[in-house]
Amino acid sequence: MRRGWSLRGRLVRRLVLGVSLGWLCGMALTMLFLSREMTEFMDDILRDSARVVLATGGDFTAADRTVFPAYRIVTPAGEQGDAPWPRxxxxxxRSSGGWRIYRLSRPADGIAVELGQSNEWRRDELLESIGGLVLLMLPVLGLVLWIVRMTVTGALTPALRFARSLGxxxxxxxxxxxAADLPEELIPIPDALNGYLGRIGQYVEAERQFATHAAHELRTPLAAASAQAQLMVAGRADAEAPRQIDRAIGRLGRIVERLLELSRAEAGIANEAGCDLVVVLRMMIAEQRPAxxxxxGDLEVAQVAMHPDAAALMIGNVIRNAxxxxTGPVRARLRPGPVLEIRNPVAASAGFRQGTFRKSPDSEGVGLGMTIIRKIAERSGVALSFSIQEGEARVRMDFTAIARPA
Structure with a gap:
């Protein structure tokens, strides 16, 4: 079986990438801030040191030569120092010739002090400070990445436990x-799965009931035919035995026929072919006796997106049930839409029984007609309605949703 992508791996990679980018951006901003602060700090050192040297009357020994590798001191007696920059x-x-210079003078005494730091030295000091900062922050980054990985793994543990329980x-x-310990974002998964399992359970139970009812319906005519056949073999059958066997076999054939029709209705019949309801109706009416x-409704053509076999199966069952x-003649009326209505008089106790194998006590049918009609209508997009008014049963089939232009 092909394995899909890893949610944990994807989350870890994206979080690590995000944290790393954030760390790099933070370090870049820190470096910019540190560079500015270091520049201001070194300028302050230049200024303060120049003040100290000037206060000592030009004695450079008061300054740190490692911090100020070049200087110039101007006094009335002359100039001293090795400054490479112009006076x-x-x-x-000031900045001049690759040096950062600070000049401070005391005009009353004729003394001027110039201290300088090379830009290269200042850059080396800055890089050394930044390198130390990076070395200090790398363990922090590693710790954060480890925490991210462990957090993602812990967050996905309930989902992995749920998957193992399903397996x-x-x-x-x-x-x-x-799924009591799943996070809120994953709760829809077990909810949907429970709904799916519930529907499967209903289907399994329906299949069991169907098998039970089908076996019962088949067993009854088989038992009747078998009993009569045994009587005929024993020579104790009366004159009605052959007819009873014929009726039993006929009922058995009808049951098998209805079961096959139900199987086709549940499997679905493709609708790509389309059909003309007027033609289908005339064919089904011609098969019924009395017709x-x-x-x-003066409709010459009524094209619908429905396979002709599906339309014939549904309409034929409605007409046959009617x-x-x-208790009287069956009438079929077709109107624009197209909408087909089939009606006939019924007894006062009559009613539509929608369940599979449900039928009235005195019915000789199988109890599958309404189930076949309903399933084909649902799969084909035909709107059904049933009613009994003033002793007349009506079945209305609305094909408007699947109508095709003539």
């Missing part, structure tokens, strides 16, 4: 799954 004329900080379930276990009265369970 400055104004007090304050250990029996194939016939359709009970709801428990129902048909009012086509003829079998009604």
């Amino acid at each position: 400055q004329q104004a007090d304050g900080p 250990g379930r029996r194939a016939d276990d359709l009970s709801p799954v428990a 129902p009265a048909f009012d086509d 003829a079998d369970h009604g």
